[in-house]
Amino acid sequence: LMQIMPATASHITRDRSLAGGNRDRLLDPTFNVTLGQEYLSELMGAGGxxxxxxxxxxxxxxxxxxxxxxxxxxxxxxxxxxxxxxxxxxxxxxxxxxxxx
Incomplete structure (x- = not known):
């Protein structure tokens, strides 16, 4: 699994429940890795x-x-x-x- 903080997951997906009571979704390998890939892609394209x-x-x-x-x-x-x-x-x-x- 990738290291994804609940607040970061919430930011990437625009789903506020991931920062609260729905954190268990971050333990689903398919969801977690997909989210991690999206975050890495966002970081690479951010120009920062x-x-x-x-x-x-x-x-x-x-x-x-x-x-x-x-x-x-x-x-x-x-x-x-x-x-x-x-x-x-x-x-x-x-x-x-x-x-x-």
């Missing part, structure tokens, strides 16, 4: 910098708003590895390292 695997993974785990904020505040000189090491959220750093390596 999620145009490579490192940035896409950052946006997927940390949120597109955080990706934008971190890209503007971290002087990473275009080096994705320096960017990853400079992300202030330890959970997101660890997630990227687990997914990409």
């Amino acid at each position: 910098g999620a145009d490579n695997l490192f940035m896409l993974t950052t946006a997927y785990n940390g949120g597109p708003g955080n990706l934008t904020r971190w890209m503007s505040s971290i002087d990473f000189r275009g080096d994705p590895f320096l960017f990853i090491e400079s992300i202030p959220a330890a959970e997101t750093r660890g997630y990227i390292e687990r997914v990409v390596t």
